[in-house]
Amino acid sequence: MATDVPADARLICALDHMAANPEMQRVREVAFAALHLAPGQRILDAGAGTGEVARWLATRLCDTGSIVALDASEAAIAAARARDEGTCVQYLRGDVTALDFPDHWFDAVRCERVLQHLAEPGRAVAELARVTRAGGRVCLVDTDWESVAVDGLPRPLVARVREHLLATVAGQHLDMGRTLRRRLHHAGLHDVTAVPVALYFPDPIAAAAVLPMVNPMVPAEAGLIPGDLREDWFGALSEAGERGDFLATLTMWVAAGTV
Structure with missing residues (x-):
């Protein structure tokens, strides 16, 4: 995908590649089990x-x-509606920190990889709990970006890129995944569980679907890789992939509790 593709199209493409990744599918299976769903329930994604x-x-x-499938991106919701083939899903644009639903409206709620981007994640967790009925389940899925590790590349190069990446996304909550259990407790939920899921990527192509700093299609202006290291970084990734000794890991967390 060319990097001059409009941002909305890049977003949709990135979401599609991530959804198709077997490691992300494994995370979602863990989250599904944590919700304890049953036929006839009212669910919020x-x-x-x-x-x-x-x-x-x-x-x-x-x-x-x-x-109900809710997202802040109008482009994502439009793509979701276009792909639906007569399911029971309703697609809405909305803000997870100010949900337009009555108290105790849903039997179960899930929220995946959203909280890390929010200025007030606690407000979002409180809203998710508010719209869930007593006895219902809330499941949160998010990333621990500080857990990312790469092997097969020169260590000094990896260290510089990792340091730059963590500083670049400092406005996000890099440790969000491992804080989910605490956040559910603070929101008053009980029977809280937290499961770490270690994602494993044996080649750069597989990793690129989830790790943006490994994806050469992410525009240089995104700033994830220092400009003076970009050529060396992606060259080293390609060589490691060809040798077969590339490896990357990332931990995601699935936390769930009962309202």
Whole structure:
């Protein structure tokens, strides 16, 4: 994908590649199990992207329940609606920190890889709990970016790129994944569980779907790689992939609790 493609199109493409990645599918299986879903329930997928998880849930609930797929991106919601083939999913644009639903409206709520981007993640968790009925489940999925590790490349190069990456995304919550359990407790949920899921990528192509600093299609202006290191970095990635000794890991967390 050319880097001069409009931002909305790049977003949709990135979401599609991530959804197709087997490691992300494994994370979503863990999250599905944590929700304890049953046919006929009313579900909210907050931060649904293009809606692939919501439609997947619809098939598992035998189309007897109702699912709301909510996202802040109008482009993502438009793509989700266009891909729907008559499921029970309703697609809405909305803000996870100010949900336009009554108290105790849903039987279960999930929120994947959203909190790390928010200025007030605690406000979002409180909203997710507010719209979930007593006895219902809230499941949060997010990333621990400080856990990222790479092998097969020169250590000094990896160290410089990693230091730059963490500083570049300092406005995000790099440790969000490992804070989810605490956040659910603070929101008053009980029976809280937290499961670390170690993602493993044996080649740069597989890693690029989830790790943006490994993806050469991410525009240079995104600033994830220092300009003077970009050529060396992607050259080293390509060589490591050809040798077969590339490896990358990242830990994501699935936390869930009962309202």
